[in-house]
Amino acid sequence: MKQSKPIPVTAIFDIGRTNKKFFLFDKDYKILQKQQTNLEPTKDEDGYPCEELEALDSWVRTKLKKALQNDGFTVKRLNFSAYGASFVHLDRNGQAVTPLYNYLKDYPEELLEKLYQDYGGEEQFSLETSSPPMGMLNSGLQLYWLKHKRPLKFKEIQHSLHFPQYLSHLICGKLSTELTSIGCHTALWNYDTEDYHQWTQEEDIAELFPKIQTVFQTYDTDYEQSSFKTGIGIHDSSAALAPYLIAFEEPFILASTGTWSINLNPFNDEPLTFGELKKDCLCYMNIFGNQVKAARFFLGKEYQHQTKKLSDHFNRKFVEGSVELDPELIQKLAANPDPAKKLKLEKGHNSGPYPQEEQGDWEVHQFDSYKEGYHQLLLDLVAIQVASLKLAEGSTDIEKVIVTGGFSQSDFFTTLLASLLPEKKIYTSSLPHASALGAAMVVNNDTDKKRADVFQEKLGLTHHEPHDKLKGLNYSWAQSVAG
Incomplete structure (x- = not known):
């Protein structure tokens, strides 16, 4: 044969x-x-x-x-x-x-x-x-x-x-x-x-x-x-951005989530201010040698730390995706002015849009249930994510936000993010190995926009709508997290 x-x-x-x-x-x-x-x-x-x-x-x-x-x-x-x-x-x-x-x-x-x-x-x-x-x-x-x-x-x-x-x-x-x-x-x-x-x-x-x-x-x-x-060779963050940069002509922000949330805006070439640097903004370079404005937050580390505290206190094993978004509870928590219930950052306190000195422990015993504590945690983390995205956006007017990484798998997170940003179109990408794919595209010098449709198909984008009851939810938490 x-x-x-x-x-x-x-x-x-x-x-x-x-x-x-x-x-x-x-x-x-x-x-x-x-x-x-x-x-x-x-x-x-x-x-x-x-x-x-x-x-x-x-x-x-x-x-x-x-x-x-x-x-x-x-x-x-x-x-x-x-x-x-x-x-x-x-x-x-x-x-x-x-x-x-x-x-x-x-x-x-x-x-x-x-x-x-x-x-x-x-x-x-x-x-x-x-x-x-x-x-x-x-x-x-x-x-x-x-x-x-x-x-x-x-x-x-x-x-x-x-x-x-x-x-x-x-x-x-x-x-x-x-x-x-x-x-x-x-x-x-x-x-x-x-x-x-x-x-x-x-x-x-x-x-x-x-x-x-x-x-x-x-x-x-x-x-x-x-x-x-x-x-x-290529830096992994720039490699992960490359497939999206090659696939799309229109501006977007790529929100890469995991231990760190890194919001990358390849369409903002404004010089950083010192105030922005203090809020964990920085610059990367893309594969074409152009500036990428970025804003970071220690999202995943804070999330892991606080979900463990909630699990330990309520004696409930944490299972990702086991808590569904309750819009009435979110509205109630957002309307509650009590600062004691708001998240106190323990792992991410010196990162993100509201860097601060350590404020002590977040007292999870004040919540009546695991569900309530988890909803407050996600509400506050998404509020910080929104502020970080707006830092990366700067004066550019960008409609499309693409969420990748661990939090893109959470319907709770993505629906709440879309609800707090009703003027944006929130997408998640199912592309599992973006940095490897980017490195492969680069070594083949495959940046031809004529193949954009092929590349877009690989990204596996899913659009996420705001929740009907939460669209445009007004939640001003910046003052409390900034201390």
């Missing part, structure tokens, strides 16, 4: 902090194969958890080798989507000089103060770089920290690669930098001059970065007796 010809595929590694995924896509971006793993973290020299680079490198090489050896497929292109705010620093022999530091690691306050003092003050520095002060999450400051706190290690560094570009380098051996990684709250890029910020020059840091390439750059690669093109 004659063997069928192998299927040409695009291979994508989608590397998250928790889940590491490997995909094979056909020419129409159908997933032919998906594999996933979780790798145990290691610890850096201070005992702080971080990515185990050797284990990750081994997993990537092993999965790619098996795909190349599979007679059913021919890998034509390879690309990487990976989390940002992370660097791998290489010495002159191409070996990692330091661990891949965790971006949640504490940053020395006195060092941050010195940086701001030397380069125009916190406000000017943050505005020029469109980067809220976030310590290690401003990944460029990791290099500043190394220079001043680990000078011997810093001297060993020959090249610093953003994490997606390190993964590409692992296979093709090329050294690159690209804008979706540089532009993501790194404190490296001056959005006014469209170049590296002055401080990176004066601190001898800019010279560590390889030449900037476009996100569509590919390299001819010979690996494991196979030949294919390897992409440069």
Whole structure:
């Protein structure tokens, strides 16, 4: 029996902090194969958890080798989507000089103060770089920290690669930098001059970065007796935005929900104000090198924390989707002026549109039932989501909001969001692996608007109407959450 010809595929590694995924896509971006793993973290020299680079490198090489050896497929292109705010620093022999530091690691306050003092003050520095002060999450400051706190290690560094570009380098051996990684709250890029910020020059840091390439750059690669093109890698948030940006001509805001809610507006190029930075606004760059205004909130973390408290107090196992929206109860809670019942942010207090000092615990025992407490929680979280969306919208007039991620699966959340935003059209997307798909589209340079209908079909959009009894619900909670 004659063997069928192998299927040409695009291979994508989608590397998250928790889940590491490997995909094979056909020419129409159908997933032919998906594999996933979780790798145990290691610890850096201070005992702080971080990515185990050797284990990750081994997993990537092993999965790619098996795909190349599979007679059913021919890998034509390879690309990487990976989390940002992370660097791998290489010495002159191409070996990692330091661990891949965790971006949640504490940053020395006195060092941050010195940086701001030397380069125009916190406000000017943050505005020029469109980067809220976030310590290690401003990944460029990791290099500043190394220079001043680990000078011997810093001297060993020959090249610093953003994490997606390190993964590409692992296979093709090329050294690159690209804008979706540089532009993501790194404190490296001056959005006014469209170049590296002055401080990176004066601190001898800019010279560590390889030449900037476009996100569509590919390299001819010979690996494991196979030949294919390897992409440069892409920051995962920009990758997840790419399919929507390619599919739609009309403006939209993409509300990516999960542990973080990140509201991305690719149609707002206004400079950020310092007030907006303080409210957790920042800038990303899209695949075309243009600014994306974003507003964040620690939505999922707060939700998980408070639903556990409610479950523990009412001795009820939490089951997602088990509480249906009760419009009469929502109206009653919205009309209640008692500030004691309003949500007190415990995990997200220093994020989002209303950053604040910690206010203490939300007293869930004051509610008569689990149902009542859950309704108050969702009402307040959605109210913050609305405020965050409006920050991302700015002065642009955008009708379409597309909700992705975990909260897009909650009818309670999406119906309430549509009810509080009756002037908007709220959609959810069923696209499960947007960052992997975006990385695949980019490495194939597939941005042809003539295929927009094909791409739109993959997004699986569902329109969500306001509840008849809640449409235009007036709920002014900003004052209470802002304290």
